[in-house]
Amino acid sequence: MRNLTGTLLAASALLLAAATVAPVTAAPPHPLAARGVTDLSSLQDGERIYAEACAACHGADGAGVRQEQLGFAVPPPDFTDCNFATREAQADWVAVAHDGGPVRAFARFMPAFGKALSEDQLRAVDGHIRTFCRDDAWPRGELNLPLPLYTTKAFPEDEMILQGTVAMEGPGSVALEAIFEKRIGARNQVEVAVPIAWRESVTTTGDGTGDWRSVLGDIVLGYKRVMYASLARGTIVSAAVEVVLPTGDEESGFSSNTVIVEPMLLVGQLFSRGLFMHGQAGLGLSLDAEEADDEAFWRMAAGKMITEGRWGRRWTPMVEVLGSRELVSGADTQWDAVPQVQVTLNRRQHVRLGLGARIPLNNTDERDIEARIYVLWDFFDGGLADGW
Known part of the structure; x- marks a missing residue:
């Protein structure tokens, strides 16, 4: 009995140990610095902050700028795709926006905005991003x-x-x-x-x-x-x-x-x-x-x-x-x-x-x-x- 229990637990451990760490690519210049924007602290409207800080990569409509135009190794996400845009809680998206992609083991092409925007501002941006999904049927x-x-x-x-x-x-x-x-x-x-x-x-x-x-x-x-x-x-x-x-x-x-x-x-x-x-x-x-x-x-x-x-x-x-x-x-x-x-x-x-x-x-x-x-x-x- 003890041997079988150990075998079960060992099998679970082997399943987890099979995972490997994905290589990390170098981070691109921060989009705010690239556009000459240095202070967004006074902005509270999520739509306006998105236009200033996010649209250059994610597109004004949330569908994402073409990968070839950005020159990134991975395409930006499509926020108009309800199957993608509704699945994660706000806290997870705010974490990625605040600390950058690596906080959730995503690519460094997603920069950290934590020094430029407060968590309240990032939550306001998230609220605007969620409007790109037009179908309320998705929980x-x-x-x-x-x-x-x-x-x-x-x-x-x-x-x-x-x-x-x-x-x-x-x-x-x-x-x-x-x-x-x-x-x-x-x-x-x-x-x-x-x-x-x-x-x-x-x-x-x-x-x-x-x-x-x-x-x-x-x-x-x-x-x-x-x-x-x-x-x-x-x-x-x-x-x-x-x-x-x-x-x-x-x-x-x-x-x-x-x-x-x-x-x-x-x-x-x-x-x-x-x-x-x-x-x-x-x-x-x-x-x-x-x-x-x-x-x-x-x-x-x-x-x-x-x-x-x-x-x-x-x-x-x-x-x-x-x-x-x-x-x-x-x-x-x-x-x-x-x-x-x-x-x-x-x-x-x-x-x-x-x-x-x-x-x-x-x-x-x-x-x-x-x-x-x-x-x-x-x-x-x-x-x-x-x-x-």
């Missing part, structure tokens, strides 16, 4: 809250997640799940999850024998659609459905042996000072009542985002409360608590680690503590080896 990146270990979040994403779950008590059990999430348009996401498990054989008394077998778990297909998103209220609401296919091994406890359809409602709420909450409620509807009972489940997560220094690594401690109950007479309601933490691993903050423990709050004689760890890669923001 803003501030609503993309940190991912809990069990609760599904409402924001649609482009992510790969490698997730491991290890039984900390009783016979050995290790599950490894690969999750692929792909955003489609402004408000839709599709998902596929493929689990593989290793379980220790048990004796008639329930003790582990030391013999292990590997099995495929039930593959999950999912679809999510954002129904409501408001940055002003800090709220995002989505409807989702997952279909669990009976591809796993029932004898090993890694399959329901029937198709299960799980409709659910997802809510994310952002508060001030980095506080946030997730909520999820749904049903697990079995297509074969003889194989599995219908179930209701509900989950809630609360946390706080904490940033090292001004723009550094972000730590997010969270606590989840999980509840579920089979929809049959006399069934118990199961309750669990999940203390956990998520941390960004690289400067671009698109590779993250989450870890915690699921602790049963009732029926502890029948249910054991399990540890969970994931490595998350937001592949829209760059390759796994980028941004370190």
Whole structure:
């Protein structure tokens, strides 16, 4: 058991160690100096500051000046592309504008404006830049809250997640799940999850024998659609459905042996000072009542985002409360608590680690503590080896 747990953790470490630091190019002259502008401290209007300090490279319309005209090795971003311009929170864009591209491991062609413009001015510029996206259907990146270990979040994403779950008590059990999430348009996401498990054989008394077998778990297909998103209220609401296919091994406890359809409602709420909450409620509807009972489940997560220094690594401690109950007479309601933490691993903050423990709050004689760890890669923001 200890060797398998170590193998799981080592695999996660190797995945992260594979990343390399991208070469950094020399910085071009600061655009303000090149244009003879030395003092913008009196300007407060974001549109005017953008025209004076940003338009020379990013274009008056936000679409970016042609790369050949600028002579840069990389083209400037297109702020009129809503798929790009809405994904990141304002704090990330202000960080890049204040300290330059390298603060998020981007090219030095994006200079630092921190000595010429205040953070309030940069936020005003960001507010103007966001107007270049003309489609309000795209939820803003501030609503993309940190991912809990069990609760599904409402924001649609482009992510790969490698997730491991290890039984900390009783016979050995290790599950490894690969999750692929792909955003489609402004408000839709599709998902596929493929689990593989290793379980220790048990004796008639329930003790582990030391013999292990590997099995495929039930593959999950999912679809999510954002129904409501408001940055002003800090709220995002989505409807989702997952279909669990009976591809796993029932004898090993890694399959329901029937198709299960799980409709659910997802809510994310952002508060001030980095506080946030997730909520999820749904049903697990079995297509074969003889194989599995219908179930209701509900989950809630609360946390706080904490940033090292001004723009550094972000730590997010969270606590989840999980509840579920089979929809049959006399069934118990199961309750669990999940203390956990998520941390960004690289400067671009698109590779993250989450870890915690699921602790049963009732029926502890029948249910054991399990540890969970994931490595998350937001592949829209760059390759796994980028941004370190």
